[in-house]
Amino acid sequence: MDLSRFQQQLKGASSEARALPPVDKWDPPFCGDINLEIALDGRWFYEGSPIGRASLVRLFSTVLKREGDNYFLVTPVEKVGIRVEDTPFIIVEWENNGDTLVFTTQSGDTIPLTDLSQIELRVPPSALRDDNATAIPYLCVRRNLWARLHQNVYYQLLTQAKEVRKKENNTTITQFSLDSAGKQFVIGEVTS
Incomplete structure (x- = not known):
């Protein structure tokens, strides 16, 4: 899973920039884990590097879903697992x-x-x-x-x-x- 491809899917998923997408209604297939982590201090890391663009973190935070103790980023067509050290x-x-x-x-x-x-x-x-x-x-x-x-x-x-x-x-x-x-x-x- 490529983060930029995931970002492109999200751009088409919501017509309103501030509205939260209905991730609880989306049930796409699980496509595996990606190397994305939300650290204890709330910073987001991809492949070990911090995601510095606040707009990108905001976008990903709107499609965050929790199932049991597991966290996922979800689009209408795919779901990928991420790690969260404490809370997102x-x-x-x-x-x-x-x-x-x-x-x-x-x-x-x-x-x-x-x-x-x-x-x-x-x-x-x-x-x-x-x-x-x-x-x-x-x-x-x-x-x-x-x-x-x-x-x-x-x-x-x-x-x-x-x-x-x-x-x-x-x-x-x-x-x-x-x-x-x-x-x-x-x-x-x-x-x-």
């Missing part, structure tokens, strides 16, 4: 838009935080884990594709978070939460 997206910016927090990924996706199912606390891969294996927030971008908050974004959010302590079975749990769209989202917790 990294949240690199955030803003408070009225009463709703809005997050932006490294590929330009924007996600308003409006539903409790959009956020999960997960222990990150060992390369990013602290000694206590503290769970950090992951945010659903679309379908079953998730983003991890960049460390700087996470620290900024922690300064805005409300701190609540509660006792459970002789253990004190401190939760850090943010309000968005009239709901309270837990972005971290520690026990003592």
Whole structure:
């Protein structure tokens, strides 16, 4: 599979530049794996070299599909496997838009935080884990594709978070939460 041929297929797949293609409705044959990887820091690599064109990363990110633990780039006519070290997206910016927090990924996706199912606390891969294996927030971008908050974004959010302590079975749990769209989202917790 040649990346430029894949790119040509994508140009004809969507008539609207900003619309997301219906990859969940596409069921093309699997054509094998390509040497494309999304690294822990959110950078995309092809054949070991970084893909420097943001527009190309954006294009490929719109046709990303996850099936179980596997990731694929999909066109209407073929599906190719890629490697993802943790998540395909990294949240690199955030803003408070009225009463709703809005997050932006490294590929330009924007996600308003409006539903409790959009956020999960997960222990990150060992390369990013602290000694206590503290769970950090992951945010659903679309379908079953998730983003991890960049460390700087996470620290900024922690300064805005409300701190609540509660006792459970002789253990004190401190939760850090943010309000968005009239709901309270837990972005971290520690026990003592």
